[in-house]
């Protein structure tokens with residue numbers, strides 16, 4: 289499917305900036321401070337959830353000041369669309385995390401099906417504890433479970449389709465240096 293770049297540019301031109309660069313960086317700093325305070329002695333395996341978690345993980349990790357191992361996993365249910373479907377595993381973790389603390393790092397907790405499935409998977413595969421960090425938690429009543437929360441959430445955003453800082457609009461604008469909401473979505 290060919291992409292209409294003029295449309296992609298127009299989406300950015302018309303988007304509402306929910307959090308600017310400085311606000312997102314400050315939020316990442318707060319998340320890092322909380323993780324440093326709580327996980328410094330846990331020797332965790334940190335899993336970046338690709339693709340969306342890439343920018344958050346890349347900004348967060350240098351702010352963590354304790355020993356950890358880094359790996360990635362890739363589970364997706366949006367696949368460049370703005371509505372989620374079934375969870376599809378593109379890459380399961382390769383590094384062993386049996387009897388280890390795991391820290392899952394992702395961009396957004398929306399309905400939470402993705403994070404819940406990843407947490408279940410890590411527990412089932414033998415992690416001793418699973419911690420979760422997201423850059424953004426979206427406010428609405430459609431969570432996969434009513435009490436579904438990340439242990440660490442940088443920002444809370446309104447119920448709109450957002451992009452930037454790793455989050456895409458139709459595969460684009462993961463590079464945007466702020467968090468934006470698509471006009472009309």
Ligand SMILES: O=P(O)(O)OC[C@H]1O[C@H](OP(=O)(O)OP(=O)(O)O)[C@H](O)[C@@H]1O
Nearest residue numbers: 338339340364365366398399400401402
């Ligand atoms: O809380 P949920 O409603 O489950 O949605 C959150 C997930 O959706 C996005 O991933 P996506 O499937 O778009 O893949 P991507 O990371 O490659 O963009 C995002 O990165 C989260 O992993």
Ligand SMILES: Nc1nc2[nH]cnc2c(=O)[nH]1
Nearest residue numbers: 398448449450451455456
């Ligand atoms: N880019 C992006 N991905 C998502 N995955 C779940 N919700 C969202 C969202 O609002 N934006």
